[in-house]
Amino acid sequence: xxxxxxxxxxxxxxxxxxxxxxxxxxxxxxAAEFLSRLPLSxxxxxxxxxxxxxxxxxxxxxxxxxxxxxxxxxxxxxxxxITEELFTDDVVDMLEELPANVVKRVLxxxxxxxxxxxxxxxxxxxxxxxxxxxxxxxxxxxxxxxxEAIAHIRKTGYxxxxxxxxxxxxxxxxxxxxxxxxxxxFGDPEEKIKNLMDPDPASVLTTDDRETAAMLIAKxxxxxxxxxxxxxRLVGIVTVDDALDVLENEATEDIAKMAAVTPADxxxxxxxAISIFKKRIPWLLLLMVSAIFTGRIIMHYENALGLxxxxxxxxxxxxxxxxxxxxxxxxxxxxxxxxxxxEFKNLFPVVWKxxxxxxxxxxxxxxxxxxxxxxxxxxxxxxxLIVSLTILLVVITSKLVGAVLPLLAKLxxxxxxxxxxxxxxxxVDALALLIYFGxxxxxxxx
Amino acid sequence: xxxxxxxxxxxxxxxxxxxxxxxxxxxxxxAAEFLSRLPLSxxxxxxxxxxxxxxxxxxxxxxxxxxxxxxxxxxxxxxxxITEELFTDDVVDMLEELPANVVKRVLxxxxxxxxxxxxxxxxxxxxxxxxxxxxxxxxxxxxxxxxEAIAHIRKTGYxxxxxxxxxxxxxxxxxxxxxxxxxxxFGDPEEKIKNLMDPDPASVLTTDDRETAAMLIAKxxxxxxxxxxxxxRLVGIVTVDDALDVLENEATEDIAKMAAVTPADxxxxxxxAISIFKKRIPWLLLLMVSAIFTGRIIMHYENALGLxxxxxxxxxxxxxxxxxxxxxxxxxxxxxxxxxxxEFKNLFPVVWKxxxxxxxxxxxxxxxxxxxxxxxxxxxxxxxLIVSLTILLVVITSKLVGAVLPLLAKLxxxxxxxxxxxxxxxxVDALALLIYFGxxxxxxxx
Numbered sequence: 001x002x003x004x005x006x007x008x009x010x011x012x013x014x015x016x017x018x019x020x021x022x023x024x025x026x027x028x029x030x031a032a033e034f035l036s037r038l039p040l041s042x043x044x045x046x047x048x049x050x051x052x053x054x055x056x057x058x059x060x061x062x063x064x065x066x067x068x069x070x071x072x073x074x075x076x077x078x079x080x081x082i083t084e085e086l087f088t089d090d091v092v093d094m095l096e097e098l099p100a101n102v103v104k105r106v107l108x109x110x111x112x113x114x115x116x117x118x119x120x121x122x123x124x125x126x127x128x129x130x131x132x133x134x135x136x137x138x139x140x141x142x143x144x145x146x147x148e149a150i151a152h153i154r155k156t157g158y159x160x161x162x163x164x165x166x167x168x169x170x171x172x173x174x175x176x177x178x179x180x181x182x183x184x185x186f187g188d189p190e191e192k193i194k195n196l197m198d199p200d201p202a203s204v205l206t207t208d209d210r211e212t213a214a215m216l217i218a219k220x221x222x223x224x225x226x227x228x229x230x231x232x233r234l235v236g237i238v239t240v241d242d243a244l245d246v247l248e249n250e251a252t253e254d255i256a257k258m259a260a261v262t263p264a265d266x267x268x269x270x271x272x273a274i275s276i277f278k279k280r281i282p283w284l285l286l287l288m289v290s291a292i293f294t295g296r297i298i299m300h301y302e303n304a305l306g307l308x309x310x311x312x313x314x315x316x317x318x319x320x321x322x323x324x325x326x327x328x329x330x331x332x333x334x335x336x337x338x339x340x341x342x343e344f345k346n347l348f349p350v351v352w353k354x355x356x357x358x359x360x361x362x363x364x365x366x367x368x369x370x371x372x373x374x375x376x377x378x379x380x381x382x383x384x385l386i387v388s389l390t391i392l393l394v395v396i397t398s399k400l401v402g403a404v405l406p407l408l409a410k411l412x413x414x415x416x417x418x419x420x421x422x423x424x425x426x427x428v429d430a431l432a433l434l435i436y437f438g439x440x441x442x443x444x445x446x
Numbered sequence: 447x448x449x450x451x452x453x454x455x456x457x458x459x460x461x462x463x464x465x466x467x468x469x470x471x472x473x474x475x476x477a478a479e480f481l482s483r484l485p486l487s488x489x490x491x492x493x494x495x496x497x498x499x500x501x502x503x504x505x506x507x508x509x510x511x512x513x514x515x516x517x518x519x520x521x522x523x524x525x526x527x528i529t530e531e532l533f534t535d536d537v538v539d540m541l542e543e544l545p546a547n548v549v550k551r552v553l554x555x556x557x558x559x560x561x562x563x564x565x566x567x568x569x570x571x572x573x574x575x576x577x578x579x580x581x582x583x584x585x586x587x588x589x590x591x592x593x594e595a596i597a598h599i600r601k602t603g604y605x606x607x608x609x610x611x612x613x614x615x616x617x618x619x620x621x622x623x624x625x626x627x628x629x630x631x632f633g634d635p636e637e638k639i640k641n642l643m644d645p646d647p648a649s650v651l652t653t654d655d656r657e658t659a660a661m662l663i664a665k666x667x668x669x670x671x672x673x674x675x676x677x678x679r680l681v682g683i684v685t686v687d688d689a690l691d692v693l694e695n696e697a698t699e700d701i702a703k704m705a706a707v708t709p710a711d712x713x714x715x716x717x718x719a720i721s722i723f724k725k726r727i728p729w730l731l732l733l734m735v736s737a738i739f740t741g742r743i744i745m746h747y748e749n750a751l752g753l754x755x756x757x758x759x760x761x762x763x764x765x766x767x768x769x770x771x772x773x774x775x776x777x778x779x780x781x782x783x784x785x786x787x788x789e790f791k792n793l794f795p796v797v798w799k800x801x802x803x804x805x806x807x808x809x810x811x812x813x814x815x816x817x818x819x820x821x822x823x824x825x826x827x828x829x830x831l832i833v834s835l836t837i838l839l840v841v842i843t844s845k846l847v848g849a850v851l852p853l854l855a856k857l858x859x860x861x862x863x864x865x866x867x868x869x870x871x872x873x874v875d876a877l878a879l880l881i882y883f884g885x886x887x888x889x890x891x892x
Contacts (some may be wrong), residue, residue, distance in 0.1 A: 009754070016798070025644070025646065026481055027648065027665075027666045029535075029665050029666055029667075047816075069869045071879060107686070113688050129876060144834070150631075153631065153737060154631055154632065157631070157632070158632055159626070162733065163628055163631070164628075164669075164678075165467065180612075181610070181627065182603070182609055183608070185596075185599065186600065186603070195708055196576045198471070198486075200471065201669065202473065216693065217690075218690050218691070219473075219475050220473045220474075220475055221475075221687040222855075223610075223669065224685075230452070240669075240686050240687075240690070241664070241667040241686075242691055243690070243851075244686070244689070244693065245664070247690065247693065247697075248693060248785070249662065249880075251693075251694075251697035252781055252785070254701070254703060255700070255704070255780075255781050255795075256777070256779055256781070258701070258704070258705075258777065259704075259773045259774050259776075259777030259778065259866075260773070260774060261772055263773045264778075267777070267785075267787040268782040268787060268788055268799075269787060269788060269795060269796075269799075270780055270790060271635070273799050273802035273803050273806070274483065274806070275745075276530055276778075276799065276803045277802075277803050277806040277807060280771075280803065280807055281773050281806070281807050281810055281811075283770070283774075283806055284767065284770055284771060284811055284841075285810065285811065285814060287767070287770050287883070288763060288765060288766070288767045288770075288811055288814065288815065288837075288838075289814070289818070290765070291762055291763035292763075292822065294762035294763060294766075295759045295760060295762065295763055298758055298759040298761075298762070299756075299823075301756050301757070302652070302756070302758075302886045305751075305755055305758060306755055307750050308753065309751055309752055310745075310748070312744055312748075312751060312758050312761075313741045313744040313745045313748070315743060315744075315758075315873050315878070316737055316740035316741065316765060317734060317737035317738075317740060317741055317759060318767065318873060319762060319766075320733060320734070320737050320765075320868075320871060320872060321734045321737070323732075323769075323868075323871070324706055324729070324730055324733050324868045324871075325726075326707070327705045327728060327868065328705050328706060328707045328726050328730070330705075331702070331704065331705035331707070332702065332705065332707060332714055332870050333714070334701075334702050335698055335702070336713065336714040336715075339694070339698070339713075340716060341713040341714060344716060348713060350714075351715075353715075353719050353722065356719035356723075357719050357723050357726065358552070359726070360719070360720070360723040360725060361726055361727050361730055364727055364731065365727075365730055365731065365734055367568070368734065368735070369734065372735070372738070374785055376738070377741065377745075391734075420705075422769075422770045422773065425766060425769065425770075426766060429762050429766060433762070435680075435828060442507070443614075
C-alpha cells in the first residue's frame with residue numbers, strides 16, 4: 001500500500017488515462033498519499049485530471065497544506081465543482097483550517113444554497129456535534145410503503161453520505177423515527193414505514209459535545225447518529241467513521257495533556273520544531289517555577305541536612321515513588337472519566353478504593369524500602385525507619401491527591417487530563433519532602 | 447437513558463408482557479444496563495422471558511459476571527438457543543472470559559457445526575484479527591446479476607452481522623472482490639457482480655494484529671474488513687463497531703502503561719482493590735528499586751554536599767524538569783508510533799527534531815532558572831551558573847532519551863508504551879544528578 005512505483009511510472013511515461021484509471025481504483029486515502037508525495041509542481045496537474053467525484057473523495061483526504069496548494073491552482077469553476085461534490089462536513093472541516101482569503105474564494109464560487117448551508121454549519125461552535133455533522137442524509141416519510149421507500153432511495157440516495165441508516169421526518173422536518181436499509185430489504189413491500197421504524201432513536205443536539213455523539217455511536221454500535229436542533233428538527237448526521245476520528249483524536253489529546261504538552265493538530269513528523277517547542281515550553285516553565293516550593297522546603301531544613309547528610313540520598317527515591325504512585329491513580333481516573341465510567345458523584349467510592357489500594361501498596365513498598373535501607377544502603381535503623389514510614393504516608397497521600405484532583409477538575413469543568421503526572425508530581429514532591437522532614441525532625445529531634 | 451423507573455414499575459406490578467415490549471424497544475446496551483442493575487435473584491427470570499433474538503442481543507452486551515450468572519440459571523436447551531443466536535465473535539468473546547466448566551457446558555449444548563466454528567475461532571491467537579472476527583458475513587458470486595444478488599441477500603442475509611458490505615468469492619471460497627449494498631441498489635439490474643465489484647479490496651490475515659485490522663477500517667472509512675487465511679480464502683469479517691472497541695481499548699492500554707500500570711480488563715469502579723493493587727505494585731517496586739542509582743550518586747557526592755548544602759535545594763527542580771522534558775518527548779513519540787505515524791526508520795528525523803526542540807526549550811528554561819536562582823533564591827553567581835548549565839544539558843539529554851527509547855523498544859518488538867514517563871523519569875533522574883554533580887565538581891573544584 002505504501003509503494004506507488006507503478007503509478008509513478010505511468011506518470012513519467014505520460015500515460016495519463018491509465019494513471020487516472022489506477023487512481024480511481026485506489027482507496028481515496030491511498031490516492032491522497034500518492035498525490036501528497038508527488039513533487040509539489042506536479043500535484044495540481046495530476047489532481048485536475050481526476051474525475052470530478054474521485055477528485056472530491058481524494059481531496060477530502062489531503063493535508064491542509066496540499067489542499068491549499070491545489071485550491072490555488074484551480075480555476076474558479078473547477079473549485080466550484082469540487083466544493084459542490086464534497087460532503088458538507090468535509091467542506092466545513094476544510095474551511096475551518098484554511099486562511100481567510102482561501103475561504104472567501106471558496107464561498108464565492110459555490111451556489112447560493114450551498115453557501116447558505118456551509119455558513120450555517122460553520123456557525124456551530126468548535127467541538128460541537130454540529131461542527132462535525134454532514135447534511136447529506138437520506139430521509140423517508142412515515143406514510144411511504146417499503147417499496148415506495150426503496151424507489152425513493154434509488155432516486156435520491158446517490159449523493160448521500162450513507163443510505164444504510166434512514167431517518168423518518170414529518171412535514172416540519174421533525175425527526176420521528178429511524179430505520180435501517182436492511183429493514184426495508186427484509187420487510188413486507190406493502191408495509192408502511194411508520195410501522196417498521198424505531199420511533200425513539202438516539203440523537204444529539206447540534207450544541208452537544210462531539211464526544212457525546214461519538215460515544216453514543218460506540219455504545220449503541222450505530223453507523224450514523226442524527227443531529228437535531230432545539231425544536232427536534234433533523235439538521236444533520238454524524239457517521240461512524242467521524243466518530244472513530246473523534247475518539248482517536250480525543251485519546252491523542254488526553255495523552256498529550258497527560259504529558260504536559262499542548263495537543264498538536266498535525267502528525268509529529270509534519271510539525272515544525274518551533275511549533276513543537278511552543279507546545280511544550282509553557283508547561284515546562286510553569287512546572288519548573290512551581291518547583292520553587294521543593295527548593296524552599298529543602299533550604300528550610302538545610303541545617304538538619306548538614307547534620308544528617310545521609311537523608312539527602314533518599315530524596316530522589318521518595319519523590320519518584322510518590323510521583324509514580326500519584327500518576328498511577330490520576331491517569332487511571334482521567335481515562336475512566338474520558339470513557340464516561342467515573343464522574344464526580346463517584347468521589348466517595350473512588351477515595352475508599354484508593355485508600356485500600358494505597359495502604360496495600362504503601363505497606364509493601366515501605367517494607368521493601370526498610371529492608372533495602374538496612375541491608376543495601378547500611379544506614380542506621382532510625383534512618384531506615386524514617387524512610388519507610390515516609391514511603392507509607394507518601395504513597396497514601398499521592399494516590400489520594402492523584403485520584404481526587406481529576407474529579408475536582410471535572411466538577412469545576414476544567415479538563416481532567418491536565419491533572420496528570422507532571423502536575424501531580426510537582427504537588428506530590430512538595431508533600432513528600434514535608435512528610436519526610438516532618439518525620440525526621442520528630443524522630444531525630446532536629 | 448439512565449432512568450429505568452417505568453421498567454422497574456412494570457416489573458413490580460408483574461406486567462411482564464408490557465415489560466418485554468419495552469425492553470424490545472430499547473437499545474440492547476440500555477436493556478443490558480437495566481438487567482445488570484436488577485437484584486441478582488431477579489436477573490435470570492427477567493432474561494428468560496425475553497424473545498430469543500432480543501435475548502441474544504442483550505446478552506452480548508452484559509458483563510462477564512452477569513453472563514455467568516445467567517448461564518448458570520438457563521436450562522441446556524435455553525443455553526443452546528442463545529448460543530446459536532449469538533454472532534460468532536460474541537460467543538468467542540464470552541468463552542474467552544468464562545471459567546472452563548461454563549465453557550464446557552456451552553460447547554456441549556450447541557450443534558456440531560457451531561461447535562466446530564467456535565473451536566476454530568477460539569484457536570486464533572489472542573490479539574489477532576482472527577480472534578475478533580465474526581463468521582456471519584454475506585457473500586455473492588461473480589456471475590450473479592444485480593437482481594439475483596439482491597434476491598440472494600433477501601433470502602440469506604437475515605442473520606448476517608452486516609449486509610452493507612458484500613464479499614464476492616469463487617468456488618474455492620477465495621475472496622475475489624467486494625462491493626457495497628448501495629452499489630446493488632444504484633446498479634443496473636442485469637449487470638454482473640464481477641463487473642461492479644472492487645477486485646482488490648483491503649483485507650487482513652487471521653494472524654495479523656487486531657490493531658492492524660482496526661487501523662485499516664479507520665484509514666479507509668470501512669464498515670467491515672474481510673479476514674482471509676494464508677490461502678486467501680474468506681474466513682470472517684471485522685466490523686467497524688469492533689474496530690472502534692479495539693482502538694478505544696488500545697488507547698486505554700497505552701495510557702495505563704504510560705502511567706506504569708498493568709492495563710485492567712474491567713472498568714475502574716468494577717475492579718476490586720486487591721486486583722488494582724496487583725496491577726500497580728510491580729511497577730512501583732521496580733521503579734523504587736531502580737532509584738537505587740540516584741541514592742548511590744548522591745552518597746558519592748556527600749562530602750561535596752556537606753560543603754555546599756545549597757546544591758541540595760536544586761535537586762528536586764532539576765530532576766522534575768528533566769522528567770517532564772523527557773515525558774513530553776516519549777509520550778509524543780509513543781502515541782505517534784501507536785497511530786502508525788512514526789517508526790524506527792524515522793529515527794534520524796526524530797532525533798534531529800528533538801535536538802532543535804530541546805535546544806530551544808533548554809535555553810529558555812536555563813535563562814529562567816538562572817534569573818530565579820539569582821533573584822529569588824539569592825545564591826552566588828557560580829551556583830546559579832551551575833544550575834542553569836545543568837538545566838540546559840538535562841533538557842537536551844532527557845528529550846533525546848525520551849524520544850529514542852520508544853523507537854528502540856519498537857525495533858526490538860517491545861511495547862513502546864512501557865518507555866513512558868515513569869521509566870524515563872528514573873533514567874533521567876540519574877543522568878540529571880550525574881550532570882549536576884559533574885558540572886559542580888568541575889566549577890567548584892570539589
